[in-house]
Amino acid sequence: MDWSDRIGRRLKLRDLHILMAVADAGSMAKAAGRLRISHPAVSKAISEVEGTLGVRLFDRSSQGAELTAYGEVLLRCGTNIFDEMQQGLRSLESLSDPNTGEVRLGCTDIILHSLTPAIVRRFSRQHPGVQLDVRLTNPGQHQIQELRERKIDLLITRATGLQQDFNSEVLFDEPFVFVIGAQSEFARKRRPALTDIIKRNWVLPPYDSAPGGLIAAVFEANGFAPPKPTVKTIAIQLTVSLIASGEFVGILPASVAALSAHRTVLKALPLKAAGPRISAEIVFLRNRTLSPAVRAFIACAQEVTKSLVRAL
Structure with a gap:
């Protein structure tokens, strides 16, 4: 396929814009409405691009228009082109x-x-x-x-x-740290240890999740089998809130314990927990x-x- 004769002079940004609109709307009629042009104009533009490239871009049916594999490739190209243009305009704006x-x-x-x-x-x-x-x-x-x-x-x-x-x-x-509530009974001890809290209520990610697998390895590195959590969750706000209440204990990345909105009511145990970092x-x-x-x-x-x- 010769670039200058078959594509460079005939495939326009407007054509790509129409293709992207049809792909997003799922039909040529809906795309025409969004673009505020006639349905025949949209159909003609798509047909001309298909003729230029020699491939079918959409499968048409009474339910609408669905991209073919060729259409998917051209859609990605159009997305990249318009994105690069937008980034270029942002760079021009920043010069002024x-x-x-x-x-x-x-x-x-x-x-x-x-x-x-x-x-x-x-x-x-x-x-x-x-x-x-x-x-x-x-x-x-x-x-x-x-x-x-x-x-x-x-x-x-x-x-x-x-x-x-x-x-x-x-x-x-960073390492993981064992965390308790600053007002919990364990926080009043001079040197609380993992042995003090291992049988308490734990709030932890599921062990079959990515963070849960790392946390299981932290327990094992410290010589303990991973405990059965009372609450399984990957929601960090819930985890931190439960630990801050003093009724639960948990494991957090060191930065989360230090930067959380509840950091003043959390206490990291003075341990150098062995095991994986995150x-x-x-x-x-x-x-x-x-x-x-x-x-x-x-x-x-x-x-x-x-x-x-x-x-x-």
Whole structure:
């Protein structure tokens, strides 16, 4: 296929925009309504692109239009092209006013309620004109998919395992600590130990989850079989609240115990718990142009976590 004759001169940004609208709406009629153009105009544009490329982009039916494998590939291209254009426009805006832009940040629950507030406070002081869109993302493949679809610019999460199309930078790694309520009966002891709390009410992630597997290894490294938790949950706010009540005990990453909103009513046992450590990573899409605001946010996150590592 000759680029200049068959694609370069004939495939336009408008065509890609229409294709993206049809894919999102699920039908040409609905896409026409959203674009405020006629249904025949949408149908003609798609047909002309299919003729130019020599492939079928949509399977049409009475239920609507569904992307073919060829259409999926072209849709990704269109998404990338429009995203790069948007990033370029943001860079142009920052040349005239560096204190502008937007950062769309995804965070898992445990990061959102510990590390994120410290980064957001410092960044907002340094760049008061930049808007932050902070979203809770579900762990696992869902958070990676949001990055791939460019719904977020950055992701701060626990270790993901680097995938081929992402850049991942470890901000810090840290140990787990055993945590009790500051007003609990154990906190009044001069040197409370794991043996004092091992038979108490534990609030822990399920052992078959990623954090639960690490926590099981912490118990084993300290010479104990992992106890049966009274409450199984990966919800960090619930975990911290229950520990703070003094009626439950648990294990948390050191930064969560230090940065949680309930930190004044938590007490980490004076133990050097052996076992695995856990890392926090900042992840973004490889080969994607990052706006000046996003690069500034990455730099700010690095500054905050350096200070954190020194304090832990």
